[in-house]
Amino acid sequence: MKKVVKFGGSSLASAEQFKKVGNIIRKEESRRYVIPSAPGKRTPDDTKVTDMLYSCYGQAILGEDAEKDFEEQLEAIKERYNSIIRGLDLELSLDEEFKTIRTNFSKKIGRDYAASRGEYLNGIIMAAYLGYEFIDAAEVIVFDENGNFDGDKTHEILSARLENTERAVIPGFYGAKPDGSIQTFSRGGSDITGSIVAKAVHADMYENWTDVSGFLIADPRIIKNPKPIDVITYRELRELSYMGATVLHEDAIFPVRKEGIPINIRNTNAPEEKGTLIVEDTCRKPRFTITGIAGKKDFASITIEKAMMNSEVGFCRKVLEVFENNHISIEHMPSGIDTMTIFVHRDEFEEKEQDVIAGIHRAVEPDFLELESDLALIAVVGRGMRATRGTSGRIFAALAHANVNVKMIDQGSSELNIIIGVRSHDFDAAINAVYDIFVNTIV
Structure with missing residues (x-):
């Protein structure tokens, strides 16, 4: 070996x-x-x-x-x-x-x-x-x-x-x-x-x-004594790392992932502890429905509203082109029948916000355009969510109970993660609520 x-x-x-x-x-x-x-x-x-x-x-x-x-x-x-x-x-x-x-x-x-x-x-x-x-x-x-x-x-x-x-x-x-x-x-x-x-x-x-003895389900600066993660897949880790969980350099995943080599995060000061095992995939059932929670603050959102937007061919492309031309990367893009909202990093957007607004008006002539700042995004990640009904409902219930107003919710088709948008001042409360409902509450 x-x-x-x-x-x-x-x-x-x-x-x-x-x-x-x-x-x-x-x-x-x-x-x-x-x-x-x-x-x-x-x-x-x-x-x-x-x-x-x-x-x-x-x-x-x-x-x-x-x-x-x-x-x-x-x-x-x-x-x-x-x-x-x-x-x-x-x-x-x-x-x-x-x-x-x-x-x-x-x-x-x-x-x-x-x-x-x-x-x-x-x-x-x-x-x-x-x-x-x-x-x-x-x-x-x-x-x-x-x-x-x-x-x-x-x-x-x-x-x-x-x-x-x-x-x-x-x-x-x-x-x-x-x-x-x-x-x-x-x-x-x-x-x-x-x-x-x-x-x-x-x-x-x-x-x-x-x-540290591997990854924890949540940030210990927000959650007191969070539970450790025993096994996590590369895909789950990628989602959590992207949203701010930092134990391992992001780029360290790719060379070993190609070879199917597992990574074991261990603690030099507690070598008897098994730490976290990072694998390509696993049949091991996770201890909880979720594997981890991570998030970032300082996002802004741009909501564009236009009647019959969904029937206008190329509408989304024209809007996204405005951001591309201003060299602004997009984080998430939830949409409705006549609305679309784009989440971006606030510091990246602020310098060019007026250029973007003018560009959107020229490109698609919206009926209404609204900016919001001081937003945070939280990723709830877990392979266990695929086989569990009502995950989104439990998240909404937990946040409502904690008096947290949800600005956005976005679930990927892989059912591996759910992204929640909240006000920055609700960030800690939201993470506590989600952790509590999935980790501390036995169903």
Whole structure:
């Protein structure tokens, strides 16, 4: 059995955390490929190493005027790593690595290079600690000259490199362009690296270790002690991630999904807990009708009303073209016989609202047009909803009982999710009401 294991920044913030990670890896022979992040915060007031590197590089850009601050910050970063090395009793020196970093920072080689050093250095320490081979991600993770990830070429190079490599540490978050310059994924991109490696080695499991025991049914900042999600499908996760649930980087799903490799979200600080298993599909019956609830605030809606709209060929296309021409993406579009409502991100829409209004008037000559802001969208997601009658009715009843006015409800044909639009000030109350009716109330 082969497992790829990725550890987040909080899991590798100190020597003590490194030891926990070492115990987890050594407990199972199958954990053969390790993807480390840069050291995260040791305490709530601490600074992540990636942020320290960004700041240090900023001083390097300023040149001689900031020479002292640059040297002090670089030394502070070096000490963070040395404290881990000392705590692990390793015979390892990063002096040469830091000489190279100092030189490259002085050459103003780029912010991506600066940020990537956090994972690079942690990878060296991790490989030394475990006795695994260290493989620089710049040698195996490929971006094109425009900075776009090249999945096919990466898979070819990485598969060949790991074919005869029994155990390896590959730093997350970065790769290289054809000219050798470093390119990073977006923040949290180590999740993506782990997924890419899992695909390359045809792993049986991709374990993603972090500081939480998997996904929760709802945001713990809104729901007190929400229940965990034992098993979730890729499609359900995609819906929840899109609406704001953030434990795993969205783009980390796709490489393993193509291969049917399950992802297991685990807690470094509670390794005995099973966490959440993410799968292509499952026969396992969910504990509750819903799998999860997530949502976002700060939406606006544009309602267009016109008599006989439904008989006017091309009406919707003309309206949508106005938004396209103004480069505004659309979230949802519920409609009636003579009305259609379009939900958009408020900050994206506000700058161009008058251009959009004028464009709609020119395009379709509506009888009435109304704007509303301070709206929130909530996604109620669950494969269990397909086989359960009255789900929408229970949602409406719960929201009515909580005195929440529903502005919009939209159910996809897959019956996997129901989107509810409410006022932003009703956001927390709505999530509490839905959680209560499906999780706390036994029918």
